[in-house]
Amino acid sequence: METTEINSEAPIITSDVVVTPTVDNLGRSYATGKRKDAIARVWVKSGAGKIIINGKESSKYFTRPVLNMLVNQPLVLTDKLSSIDANITVSGGGLSGQAGAVRHGVSKALSLFDPNLRATLKAEGFLTRDARIVERKKY
Numbered sequence: 001m002e003t004t005e006i007n008s009e010a011p012i013i014t015s016d017v018v019v020t021p022t023v024d025n026l027g028r029s030y031a032t033g034k035r036k037d038a039i040a041r042v043w044v045k046s047g048a049g050k051i052i053i054n055g056k057e058s059s060k061y062f063t064r065p066v067l068n069m070l071v072n073q074p075l076v077l078t079d080k081l082s083s084i085d086a087n088i089t090v091s092g093g094g095l096s097g098q099a100g101a102v103r104h105g106v107s108k109a110l111s112l113f114d115p116n117l118r119a120t121l122k123a124e125g126f127l128t129r130d131a132r133i134v135e136r137k138k139y
Contacts, residue, residue, distance in 0.1 A: 019115040029113035033105025035130055038093030042105035044113050047085030053102065054089060067099040074107040074126050078117045084110070104129060 023029055026045070033040040051058040051071065062068050075081040086106060090098045107126035111118040121127050 021115060022112040029109045031105050031108035031112060033101045033103065033108060033129075035100030035104060036093045036097035036133055038090060038097035038101040040088055040090040040098065040101035040105040042102070042109045043087045044106065044109040045085050046083060049082040049084065051086045052088065062095065062099055064095070067095060070099045071102050071106070073103055073124075074110055074121060077124060077126075078110060078114075078120060080110065080114075080117075084113075100130060 021029065028043045028045040031042050031044075033042060053061040053071075058071055059068055062071060072081060075084060086109070088102055088105065090102055092098075093101070103126065107121045111121055111127060118127070
């Protein structure tokens with residue numbers, strides 16, 4: 001049986017990687033969220049907790065409480081509901097798909113804005129795109 005010596009000059013690779021926030025010159029992070037046929041473009045910055053979707057308040061755009069809850073889930077989970085402003089443009093699909101796309105986009109933008117939140121959001125599955133789409137009709 002051979003014994004091998006460990007080379008003490010070999011580089012040591014550690015998992016302590018310093019991740020810096022991805023923020024533009026206006027202090028915003030941008031991400032795209034998708035669900036079914038809906039696509040949401042999300043800009044997140046620090047602020048007073050205003051969520052604007054297509055020029056309207058979140059509660060005015062998504063009138064059903066379930067859809068509002070879906071949009072706010074990542075912010076509630078990370079305790080950023082009152083400290084983050086989000087400006088969102090969403091198009092395509094129906095209201096349910098749009099709410100899912102907004103949740104996905106807000107989660108991705110939050111993880112870019114504050115990389116420490118990534119583990120929390122990933123554990124809840126908010127960073128994973130829901131790839132289910134409508135099945136085609138068979139005649």
